[in-house]
Amino acid sequence: MRLLVLGTGVMAKNQLRHFAHMDGVEVVGAVDTDRDRLKLFADEFGIEKRFLTLDDAIAWGDFDAATNVTPDRIHHPTTMALIAAGKHVLCEKPLAENYPKALEMTEAAETAGVVNMVNLTYRNVAPLQRAREMVLAGELGTIKHVEASYLQSWLVSRAWGDWRTESTWLWRLSTGHGSTGVLGDVGIHILDFAAYGAATDIDHVFARLKTFNKVPGGQIGEYLLDANDSFTMSLDFANGALGVVHASRWATGHLNELKLRIYGERGSLEVSHRPSGSDLRGCLGENVESATWREIEAAPVSTNYQRFADAVMSGLQPDPNFRHAANLQKVIDLAMITERERRELKV
Structure with missing residues (x-):
């Protein structure tokens, strides 16, 4: 797979640390509108072809797939251009700013027959994958209730930087600079974490x-x-379970x-799951009577990056795909409406 990197910020560097060491993957080009940032990135990773516009990269065209690591607002136009050029796309989350744009990207990718995938990074958490396997195997019986939380503390801690002085963080607090708050930033992650782990879709939402x-x-x-800065969400799941999901940037003591x-x-x-690692615990079988919880081992899993590369080389569509991310974006869009109108909405 000959890979183009679109956007050369911090997340692009994180991705290249994975892609650069994969068998069968060659990073052949990079694109960024900032000439200096592009040079530093391409020099660090030994990338020869460098473009200041995506149009120039597409005109060159000697790549099979692209990873789209641009700012949220840029995902839609750049991904649509890549799809029109017949290129496979791994897109950072969120897929788009809203559901209509996400759906347009989904339908375009499906019509073009290109591999499409969204980088919901917590799919890389082995205990989450093991939990889903156990749910699907019926080890928990019928699921009745789901709780999920995403807790950060960067509004009360400088562990990641100082939001009072650094634009990297300030823009995330301002709708005028493209932010949809903690709901838009990490909402898609925790909704996927909950629905994927519980092996069900979301049916109704109130936030x-x-x-x-x-x-x-x-x-x-x-x-x-x-x-x-914070949200709480009540969910009905398609399998009949009731769910509670919440997230905050004010969660003192919880970095991520x-x-x-x-x-x-x-x-x-x-x-x-936390920066120091992940774990899975269960209360099952005879332990239910004594409410005893025990650690459960989870085997390592392939990263999204490896699964995207494998999909491009095999031609088999991986998960999470654009349609899945679009459906989650629909939940987020409806959650914002429920806040304004104070009523539950069906997804």
Whole structure:
């Protein structure tokens, strides 16, 4: 697979640390509108072909697939151009700013017959994959209740940087700079974590969003700090289970932690993922009577990057695909409407 990298920021560097060491993968070109950033990136990874526009890269055309690591607003036009050129695409999350655009990208990719995949990175968590296997095997019986949380603390900690002075973080707090808040930023991750782990789709949604005052006047320079910082969400799942999902950037003591609890009539599972590692616990069988939880081993799994490369080389469509990400974007869009209208909506 001859791969083009579109966008050369921090996430692109993280991806290249995976792609650069894969058998059968050759990174042949990079694109960025910032000439200096492009040069530093391409020099670091030994990439010969460098383009300041995607149009120039497509005109060159000597690549099979692209990984789209551009800002959220740029995903739609750039991915549509790549699909029109017949290129396979791995796109960062969210697929698009809203469901209509995400659906347009999905239908275009499916019509063109190109491999399409969204980088929902927590699919790489082995305990999540093991939990799903157990649910599908019926080890928990009928699923009744699901809890999921995504907790960050960068509004109360400088562990990742200082949001008061760094544009990398400030834009995420401002709708005028393209942010849809914590819901748009990590909502797709925790919704996928919950629905994938519990092996079901989301059927109904009702959400509450909250923006807390962070500085006097609610503004720093050109950044109006009006994007949501926390959300809570009540869900009905297609399998009949009830769900509660929440996320916050004010979760003191949690740098970046995802947790999923799945409760079934015959047992329960808990998946935890944090920067230091991941684990899976279960309360199953005779342990249900004593409420005893035990660690469950989870075998390593392939990363999204490896599965995308394998899919391009085999021609077999992988998961999570564009349609899945579009459906999650629909849930997020409806969640924002439920906040405004204070009513539950069917997905």
